[in-house]
Amino acid sequence: MYRYDEYDQRIVDERVVQFRDQVRRRLSGELTEEEFMPLRLQNGLYMQIHGYMLRIAVPYGLVSSKQMRMFAHIARQYDRGYGHFTTRQNIQFNWLKLEETPNILADLASVQMHAIQTSGNCVRNITSDEFAGVAPDEVVDPRSFAEILRQWSTFHPEFAYLPRKFKIAISGAQEDRAAIYAHDIGLAAVRNEQGEIGFRVLVGGGLGRTPIIGTEICAFLPWQHVLTYVESILRIYNQYGRRDNKFKARIKILVKALGIDEFKRQVEADWADLKDGPGTLTAEEVERVAGYFTDPAYETLSDHDSTISAYKADSRPFTHWMMRNVRPHRVPGYVSVVLSLKKPGCTPGDATAEQMEAIADLADRYSFGELRVTHKQNLVLADVRQKDLIQLWQEATALELTSPNIGLLTDIISCPGAEFCTLANARSIPLAKSIAQRFEDIDFQHDVGEISINISGCMNACGQHHIGNIGITGVEKKAHDEWYQVSIGGAEGNLSSIGKIIGPSFTFNQVPEVIDRLLQVYLQERVEAESFIDTVRRVGHEPFKKHVFATEFTVEDEPVADKHAVEPAQYEVPFYSPRF
Amino acid sequence: MIIKNKAIIADDWMVLRLGEHDVAESVTVAPGKVIVPLQVWLKQRDTLQQRAEIGVWLASDERPETLRDDIRKFTVIAVDFPRFSDGRGYSIAFNLRKRLGYAGELRAIGDVLRDQLFYMQRVGFDAFAPRSDRSIEDALKGLSDFSEVYQISYEPKLPLFSRVQRKGNTAQA
Numbered sequence: 228m229y230r231y232d233e234y235d236q237r238i239v240d241e242r243v244v245q246f247r248d249q250v251r252r253r254l255s256g257e258l259t260e261e262e263f264m265p266l267r268l269q270n271g272l273y274m275q276i277h278g279y280m281l282r283i284a285v286p287y288g289l290v291s292s293k294q295m296r297m298f299a300h301i302a303r304q305y306d307r308g309y310g311h312f313t314t315r316q317n318i319q320f321n322w323l324k325l326e327e328t329p330n331i332l333a334d335l336a337s338v339q340m341h342a343i344q345t346s347g348n349c350v351r352n353i354t355s356d357e358f359a360g361v362a363p364d365e366v367v368d369p370r371s372f373a374e375i376l377r378q379w380s381t382f383h384p385e386f387a388y389l390p391r392k393f394k395i396a397i398s399g400a401q402e403d404r405a406a407i408y409a410h411d412i413g414l415a416a417v418r419n420e421q422g423e424i425g426f427r428v429l430v431g432g433g434l435g436r437t438p439i440i441g442t443e444i445c446a447f448l449p450w451q452h453v454l455t456y457v458e459s460i461l462r463i464y465n466q467y468g469r470r471d472n473k474f475k476a477r478i479k480i481l482v483k484a485l486g487i488d489e490f491k492r493q494v495e496a497d498w499a500d501l502k503d504g505p506g507t508l509t510a511e512e513v514e515r516v517a518g519y520f521t522d523p524a525y526e527t528l529s530d531h532d533s534t535i536s537a538y539k540a541d542s543r544p545f546t547h548w549m550m551r552n553v554r555p556h557r558v559p560g561y562v563s564v565v566l567s568l569k570k571p572g573c574t575p576g577d578a579t580a581e582q583m584e585a586i587a588d589l590a591d592r593y594s595f596g597e598l599r600v601t602h603k604q605n606l607v608l609a610d611v612r613q614k615d616l617i618q619l620w621q622e623a624t625a626l627e628l629t630s631p632n633i634g635l636l637t638d639i640i641s642c643p644g645a646e647f648c649t650l651a652n653a654r655s656i657p658l659a660k661s662i663a664q665r666f667e668d669i670d671f672q673h674d675v676g677e678i679s680i681n682i683s684g685c686m687n688a689c690g691q692h693h694i695g696n697i698g699i700t701g702v703e704k705k706a707h708d709e710w711y712q713v714s715i716g717g718a719e720g721n722l723s724s725i726g727k728i729i730g731p732s733f734t735f736n737q738v739p740e741v742i743d744r745l746l747q748v749y750l751q752e753r754v755e756a757e758s759f760i761d762t763v764r765r766v767g768h769e770p771f772k773k774h775v776f777a778t779e780f781t782v783e784d785e786p787v788a789d790k791h792a793v794e795p796a797q798y799e800v801p802f803y804s805p806r807f
Numbered sequence: 808m809i810i811k812n813k814a815i816i817a818d819d820w821m822v823l824r825l826g827e828h829d830v831a832e833s834v835t836v837a838p839g840k841v842i843v844p845l846q847v848w849l850k851q852r853d854t855l856q857q858r859a860e861i862g863v864w865l866a867s868d869e870r871p872e873t874l875r876d877d878i879r880k881f882t883v884i885a886v887d888f889p890r891f892s893d894g895r896g897y898s899i900a901f902n903l904r905k906r907l908g909y910a911g912e913l914r915a916i917g918d919v920l921r922d923q924l925f926y927m928q929r930v931g932f933d934a935f936a937p938r939s940d941r942s943i944e945d946a947l948k949g950l951s952d953f954s955e956v957y958q959i960s961y962e963p964k965l966p967l968f969s970r971v972q973r974k975g976n977t978a979q980a
Contacts, residue, residue, distance in 0.1 A: 232974055234957075234971070237955050238955055241952065241955075262922075378958075379958045382953065382956060382957070383960075384927075384929035384956075384960050385897040385901055385930050385960055386897075387894065388893065388894025390894075454966075465897070466895055505964060506959045509968065512969075515976075518976040519975075521976075
């Protein structure tokens, strides 16, 4: 993976000094909260309900075992002993003190990490395919371009105060695993007929209040031009994106208002005199960065380890795990293993300090000391020898990281929800837990097969509910109550689509029952091996809607005293309020 | 006082802002060194261009191309930041320098604060009028928050990867 040279290190170190001084000025009252807010946000620091939350950038999801151990240290030293992996491949800590954040950033800088631009109206962390570099269907390894874009976007002077946040995702495989259609810019690295590398550029995708699938602005952009072309897109957006209404400020609204043809004309007019200029990417730079993403020391091995087959015959849990959590690798004898952070009953994406350290050890022993964070809030050991699988499975099982549920009912994506977030209308994590517990039966999960349930506590869609096969959104009908809208038909990947709401919203306890009814329709309607989303596409929404609303709900909801209270209070540290 | 070329200097330019009842066509432009709103320049161009020294300022929603034919007439061009979080002024500055070849003083006015100065100088501003309720000495420090940057803008002219020899993966065989 990429490692900082003296320049990267200096920039990050200077950021720590700068932020330390900004915090000092805030604490002394020299900066008002209004002035400090964009500064702290550009450093990933939010003021949440219970504490300051710091979002740390995990560039395109790649993290070393050493960095993972630093997360464990931060969890213990400054937080409540755990961290939360996010849908944008980052990690966040929820219970911090403002005055300690400069020290956290200094600790992070010591392992080549930072929190730069993980929030705020700027270019955010670049996300990518969690199987980049190892997937059998990969056309171009996107990692070096992701790193080049990371450096280019870091402290870009012109684009730090955009109308709204700006997210770029890049993938390089036949199957899109980076949700590039749901980003402000989506880049698909491809090869043309001559075998030259370039990008299919999508623009104006995004979730939030107005979910839109990205539109192609350029079918093939030679790689040399990727930085200048992205620059021109951002410049048009910076000048003409709406600033009068934050709900209409994303680039998708501008692209929609102008139309893709006019938007493209403006971008290319701006680009005309940048093209081939000094900002053009050079082969030397791509080679330099790609030098960090060369293959680890793979052994010459062959596939098909007979001991695995024998073990599978003996162990159903292992068989289930092999089926769901182990993915093919382009190198014979190797696989990628997804460590599930979705054990039913646990918070999706959470890992304790102890787990993080143990995961780091697993990475050192089984996967060249590297890990990836997935946008579905799990972790990946990308380079595991097949012959190590049994031992790895046993060890990871002891750590509760082998729920064989990747891509299944209980592999739920969830935002932090009302327990933590000031924006959320409703709780997300307790609902995710409740759904996971209801469908915990692993045989049932495997029978239902591939399905995604995505939960967001509000329409801002951090839980990406629009692209969940079943999407759940928290809404408020009147102050302080909580309701959930349910949509079906959303999908990510090559066939991305936005889900449609099935009807009036439901109570907390009704939602698992609603999902049960949706599944009943699917199980009845499906034809051989058809996935949930394929059935929805084939039969339409009607049969699902009809069945969900055919019978009254008998479940009752106990009144919730305070939806912002974290239940149970996590990890035993006394309550701490950050408010000034 | 303003910051210009990384030093605090006295400044005798006056920024004309239109009051509620002022009209661009008829507002009186005081004698001396005045930075007038773009609209005043456009309406009173014939008389204003007689002056030995004149400046103009752009609001964040105005287009720098409007000044294309006049760009050499100004001693100073200013860009107004109505709020520091309004980032349009950065692209205006970049376009003035890069697309229109403006070489004179380019001044940031309005909600100009220390923590934005580093970015502002990179897109082409060389003069800053920090908000008057803040220490200008303190603001000056903002210009040197970082000693290295990755990407081109107006400054630097070359990206880091073309300016320096970066070592690359030395662990690689």
